[in-house]
Amino acid sequence: MKTLAIANQKGGCGKTTTAVNLAACLAAGGDRVLLVDIDPQSHATLALGWEPAEVGRSMHDVLVKGGVSIRQVIRPYEPIKGLDLAPGSLLLSAADLDLHEVPAKEGLLAGQLEQLDGDYDLCIIDCPAHLSLMLVNGLVASEYLLVPVQTHFCALYGLKRILETVHVLRRRLDCCKVRVAGMILTFVEEKIALSRQIQEQLKDFFGELVFDTCIHRNIRLAEAPSAGQPMIIFDPKDKATAQYQALSQELRARLQALSVGGT
Amino acid sequence: MSSKRSGLHKPVAAIFTRAVMPEEVRPAGMEPPVQPAPQVPVEKAPQPPKEKERVPEVPQARPQRPRPRPRKGSKIAQQVQHATIQLPLLRPGHGPQEHTQAGLGRLVRAFLGWIKGGQG
Numbered sequence: 001m002k003t004l005a006i007a008n009q010k011g012g013c014g015k016t017t018t019a020v021n022l023a024a025c026l027a028a029g030g031d032r033v034l035l036v037d038i039d040p041q042s043h044a045t046l047a048l049g050w051e052p053a054e055v056g057r058s059m060h061d062v063l064v065k066g067g068v069s070i071r072q073v074i075r076p077y078e079p080i081k082g083l084d085l086a087p088g089s090l091l092l093s094a095a096d097l098d099l100h101e102v103p104a105k106e107g108l109l110a111g112q113l114e115q116l117d118g119d120y121d122l123c124i125i126d127c128p129a130h131l132s133l134m135l136v137n138g139l140v141a142s143e144y145l146l147v148p149v150q151t152h153f154c155a156l157y158g159l160k161r162i163l164e165t166v167h168v169l170r171r172r173l174d175c176c177k178v179r180v181a182g183m184i185l186t187f188v189e190e191k192i193a194l195s196r197q198i199q200e201q202l203k204d205f206f207g208e209l210v211f212d213t214c215i216h217r218n219i220r221l222a223e224a225p226s227a228g229q230p231m232i233i234f235d236p237k238d239k240a241t242a243q244y245q246a247l248s249q250e251l252r253a254r255l256q257a258l259s260v261g262g263t
Numbered sequence: 264m265s266s267k268r269s270g271l272h273k274p275v276a277a278i279f280t281r282a283v284m285p286e287e288v289r290p291a292g293m294e295p296p297v298q299p300a301p302q303v304p305v306e307k308a309p310q311p312p313k314e315k316e317r318v319p320e321v322p323q324a325r326p327q328r329p330r331p332r333p334r335k336g337s338k339i340a341q342q343v344q345h346a347t348i349q350l351p352l353l354r355p356g357h358g359p360q361e362h363t364q365a366g367l368g369r370l371v372r373a374f375l376g377w378i379k380g381g382q383g
Contacts, residue, residue, distance in 0.1 A: 160284075170285065193269045206279075207290065
């Protein structure tokens with residue numbers, strides 16, 4: 001099972017939208033995908049139609065309360081075969097305080113995912129934006145990191161921060177092996193000079209790490225969570241659906257190349 | 264001052280060139296920024312165990328300075344030195360040592376007057 005964290009230390013740049021729609025497109029393409037929601041906002045849970053406050057057992061029970069394994073909280077997303085969700089909880093916002101005395105607290109999620117090896121092809125972890133124990137758990141549990149970057153100036157600093165965090169974690173924690181699989185540009189607007197310039201300059205600077213596919217600003221992406229559906233169910237013919245499908249194929253190929261080449 | 268030029272006012276490269284980032288992200292040929300040496304905790308030299316209760320030092324009595332010998336002066340002055348012991352004018356607590364130098368003249372005058380009086 002490959003593990004992929006989706007993170008950026010800036011909020012509102014499309015992390016959850018990317019996590020949900022990538023998971024849905026990959027599952028629709030035949031992969032067995034587990035989406036793990038460790039963001040206290042629990043918007044990935046919401047976007048698949050579960051109300052976080054009423055979802056019952058969640059990742060909070062697994063990581064903070066204890067005594068519950070991740071298998072006990074996973075539930076299948078019925079409309080797409082092969083897509084499962086480990087729901088998040090608003091209570092995860094206090095995880096830093098609740099777990100501050102727990103030894104090896106950075107590796108709690110990694111320990112849980114080890115139990116699932118072989119059950120899934122890919123585990124996608126939707127991480128919170130702020131530097132917290134949940135973000136660290138997501139990065140430690142992952143082999144790869146995908147960074148959604150909104151084509152706005154402040155999002156570049158969110159990218160800078162998450163790259164620094166990865167660098168520091170890999171130096172300080174032996175258990176952290178995460179590597180950057182790439183950056184996906186979101187909220188792209190071709191008619192806006194700022195958006196075009198950031199797109200071009202990021203590609204000039206980071207080269208192939210920036211995915212060819214980019215996600216354009218699209219109101220349908222904001223509407224789909226209100227129906228509790230990913231885009232591939234909500235509006236299969238929309239441009240955003242096609243873009244996420246293209247991204248899922250590009251990501252699958254890249255992860256394959258990274259796991260084979262190791263570079 | 265406002266700017267009407269649309270677009271990015273700070274190049275992307277300026278943000279990332281000096282950033283700390285993983286090796287796989289760093290563009291080829293770009294040197295990693297010089298980082299300050301990691302702070303290694305310095306081992307402190309072993310210190311003697313602290314005393315449970317520190318006994319306060321008792322201030323030692325100052326060694327008494329030897330009493331200055333009276334200066335050799337005139338014969339009268341020597342007589343004054345000896346005579347003051349028996350001076351009837353001096354009250355307890357008002358011996359010659361308590362007198363300041365300014366009062367010494369008054370004492371001498373009183374002594375001389377006593378001698379003259381005695382002789383008379």
